[in-house]
Amino acid sequence: MRNSSNADFEKAVADFQYDVASAQRHRDGLDRENWARTEARARFRDWGAARAAGAAIRDADLLHLERRLADFAARFESAGGRLHWAPSAGDAREALVRIAKEAGVRSCVRGLSSTLEEIGADEALGTSGVAVRHSQFGDMVNHLRGGRPSHMLHPAMHLSREEVGETLHAKMGSPTTSNPEEQVALVRKSLRESFLQADMGLAGASFLLAEEGKVALVEHEGNLRLIASMPRVFVVVAGIEKVTESVSDLPLLLQLVGASAGGTALPSGVSLIGPDTPRACGETAVMHLILVDNGRSLLLADTASAEALRCVKCGACADICPVYRMAGGRAYGSVLPGPIGAVLTRHLMPARGAQALPLATPLCGACGDVCPVGIDLHRALVSQRREMPPASRGWKVNAMLRLHERMMSSQARYNRGTRIVRILAVLADLTRKTSFNPLSDWMRHRTLPETPKKTFRGWWKSTAGATSSAARKDKA
Amino acid sequence: MSRKSEPADGREIIMARIREASKAAGLRAATPMPAYDGRNGLPEPHADRGGRISAFARRMEELRTSFVLCDTLQDAAEGMAALCERAKWRRLGVQSSPFVGDVLAGLPGGVERVTADKGKSALGACEAGIVECRAMDAQTGAVVVGAENGALEVSACAPTLVVFGRAHRLAGSLDEAIRVAGSPGGLTLFTGPSMTYGAERRPVASGHGPTSLVIYLILAEK
Numbered sequence: 255m256r257n258s259s260n261a262d263f264e265k266a267v268a269d270f271q272y273d274v275a276s277a278q279r280h281r282d283g284l285d286r287e288n289w290a291r292t293e294a295r296a297r298f299r300d301w302g303a304a305r306a307a308g309a310a311i312r313d314a315d316l317l318h319l320e321r322r323l324a325d326f327a328a329r330f331e332s333a334g335g336r337l338h339w340a341p342s343a344g345d346a347r348e349a350l351v352r353i354a355k356e357a358g359v360r361s362c363v364r365g366l367s368s369t370l371e372e373i374g375a376d377e378a379l380g381t382s383g384v385a386v387r388h389s390q391f392g393d394m395v396n397h398l399r400g401g402r403p404s405h406m407l408h409p410a411m412h413l414s415r416e417e418v419g420e421t422l423h424a425k426m427g428s429p430t431t432s433n434p435e436e437q438v439a440l441v442r443k444s445l446r447e448s449f450l451q452a453d454m455g456l457a458g459a460s461f462l463l464a465e466e467g468k469v470a471l472v473e474h475e476g477n478l479r480l481i482a483s484m485p486r487v488f489v490v491v492a493g494i495e496k497v498t499e500s501v502s503d504l505p506l507l508l509q510l511v512g513a514s515a516g517g518t519a520l521p522s523g524v525s526l527i528g529p530d531t532p533r534a535c536g537e538t539a540v541m542h543l544i545l546v547d548n549g550r551s552l553l554l555a556d557t558a559s560a561e562a563l564r565c566v567k568c569g570a571c572a573d574i575c576p577v578y579r580m581a582g583g584r585a586y587g588s589v590l591p592g593p594i595g596a597v598l599t600r601h602l603m604p605a606r607g608a609q610a611l612p613l614a615t616p617l618c619g620a621c622g623d624v625c626p627v628g629i630d631l632h633r634a635l636v637s638q639r640r641e642m643p644p645a646s647r648g649w650k651v652n653a654m655l656r657l658h659e660r661m662m663s664s665q666a667r668y669n670r671g672t673r674i675v676r677i678l679a680v681l682a683d684l685t686r687k688t689s690f691n692p693l694s695d696w697m698r699h700r701t702l703p704e705t706p707k708k709t710f711r712g713w714w715k716s717t718a719g720a721t722s723s724a725a726r727k728d729k730a
Numbered sequence: 731m732s733r734k735s736e737p738a739d740g741r742e743i744i745m746a747r748i749r750e751a752s753k754a755a756g757l758r759a760a761t762p763m764p765a766y767d768g769r770n771g772l773p774e775p776h777a778d779r780g781g782r783i784s785a786f787a788r789r790m791e792e793l794r795t796s797f798v799l800c801d802t803l804q805d806a807a808e809g810m811a812a813l814c815e816r817a818k819w820r821r822l823g824v825q826s827s828p829f830v831g832d833v834l835a836g837l838p839g840g841v842e843r844v845t846a847d848k849g850k851s852a853l854g855a856c857e858a859g860i861v862e863c864r865a866m867d868a869q870t871g872a873v874v875v876g877a878e879n880g881a882l883e884v885s886a887c888a889p890t891l892v893v894f895g896r897a898h899r900l901a902g903s904l905d906e907a908i909r910v911a912g913s914p915g916g917l918t919l920f921t922g923p924s925m926t927y928g929a930e931r932r933p934v935a936s937g938h939g940p941t942s943l944v945i946y947l948i949l950a951e952k
């Protein structure tokens with residue numbers, strides 16, 4: 255997260271809107287996705303009931319988190335897996351580097367995972383001399399370009415096929431092509447050797463199954479199956495909240511994810527892998543799991559935001575959010591753009607300066623409505639706005655909030671205030687393009703509604719409404 | 731065998747934090763627990779065998795998967811031999827199982843069969859992978875393949891994946907399919923060929939996994 259303030263966010267949005275074609279591609283992609291999601295949900299007998307059941311499963315997991323983790327650890331370790339508990343991102347990095355060193359790892363192929371970004375896996379491995387290759391198509395293209403992700407599942411959705419072709423040509427020496435099938439085939443060919451030669455496979459997990467001691471890898475491309483099955487060392491990095499009771503929870507959760515993430519019945523590939531899964535073509539294969547807390551247990555204690563840990567990372571809340579639609583994903587500067595990113599980034603990656611993100615939402619509630627596990631994102635965002643340090647809101651917002659607070663604290667001040675605000679509104683409109691106007695930034699993209707001739711109270715007095723309320727008073 | 735992987739501190743710190751958080755009970759206060767029966771909301775399962783087979787066939791079409799219905803294992807073996815000839819495959823990655831052995835019985839001479847124990851590079855050079863499936867789901871179109879006897883590696887590497895299944899393993903819902911599949915060392919659920927959503931977020935039916943999927947469903951039980 256490189257955006258540290260509201261101003262950075264606004265600048266990134268302006269840049270995004272300036273690239274008209276990219277902004278249009280982004281919106282077209284969202285429209286297709288939102289339509290596919292609506293169709294996929296229609297296949298359910300009762301989407302609301304399925305969603306409530308998904309929420310209940312995830313809540314039960316979080317309420318019994320300690321027991322679930324203990325069960326998972328016992329099964330995973332008794333099957334021969336190596337478990338590493340990481341209270342912080344730094345501990346997770348240390349564990350990852352230690353695993354690589356002990357196993358003599360020189361090369362690693364990895365999947366798309368927000369947890370890997372959260373702990374800074376690439377940097378940690380890179381400084382230890384391990385070459386890391388990204389294998390998910392969009393993630394790899396973005397990585398080659400050195401760009402920020404625009405979506406948690408589709409990090410390169412803002413790029414045109416021509417831009418992707420140019421990147422592959424420039425960075426990998428591939429023949430130039432703007433045909434997506436050919437581009438994917440080129441990447442498949444180039445990465446095949448990496449899968450076969452890499453010492454280490456590295457991935458995030460969608461779920462951890464407590465009763466079975468296995469991880470569930472959810473994907474579309476088939477890269478995670480290769481990561482899990484080919485290298486001699488397989489490392490999964492997962493947040494503690496990913497644990498769920500057993501494989502019997504998966505049919506429902508996977509169908510909720512399928513419908514919400516891609517508008518499909520199921521994601522195209524789901525693998526359940528454990529330390530006892532035969533892998534690596536008979537070579538001795540070791541499976542490690544790094545369990546990361548890094549702020550999750552604090553979030554669990556937060557009344558308004560604990561539900562965010564139910565998240566199954568489908569990306570639907572971002573797809574539906576009007577701010578994300580207009581801002582694009584890269585403005586968030588987080589690997590988790592959109593409303594859930596605004597809630598989680600502050601907790602899980604606070605060092606990267608996500609303090610202003612809760613402001614990047616109109617609080618319309620669409621995100622909570624679309625969420626397949628019913629997270630009340632609206633409530634979490636309001637609460638996080640309250641907790642924002644005043645400095646992160648900027649002096650203008652703080653000054654206005656203080657004024658508003660004073661004005662609303664007595665009727666006399668309110669009456670005086672409404673008269674003054676009417677004058678200020680006219681002045682603000684007249685000076686909208688000048689630096690005298692403290693709201694000039696805000697007003698660049700917005701027009702104030704026309705100031706009515708009378709205040710509401712003035713109008714009320716002059717109508718029959720006033721007479722009838724006086725009559726009601728007399729009666730009483 | 732139980733093995734402690736790390737000094738216990740990390741685990742103790744995290745568990746203590748969780749206990750502390752549970753006292754604050756943020757989640758308990760935040761979320762009422764609805765009664766759980768997920769099946770009430772999911773799509774309608776198919777009860778009878780005929781309904782399942784036709785629903786599965788429809789799903790295969792939607793998922794751009796080739797679906798071949800065979801009366802007997804013999805028919806499937808003949809179909810496989812013909813497919814191999816048509817596609818001019820010379821090297822097949824195969825799961826080591828008696829069932830797969832039977833369906834490959836009619837392969838033309840000169841077609842090499844590569845099992846997972848031959849190593850990654852040998853598997854990586856195969857033109858197709860042949861595995862048996864442990865279960866299928868008529869509702870979602872998922873095909874459940876185990877990880878045993880090299881099935882995980884064969885199915886991960888193959889550009890074209892050919893899966894053989896028996897009709898009595900075709901379930902009416904995903905729930906049932908996972909139960910029918912049982913609990914081998916690992917499972918993979920394939921729902922159509924691999925997809926990539928790259929530029930412009932347009933799905934492209936290709937990726938690192940199988941770019942095409944062929945399912946043979948055998949009606950005879952033996």
Ligand code: SF4
Binds near residue numbers: 571572594
């Ligand atoms: S908060 Fe809900 S909608 Fe958003 S990514 Fe998570 S599960 Fe999906």
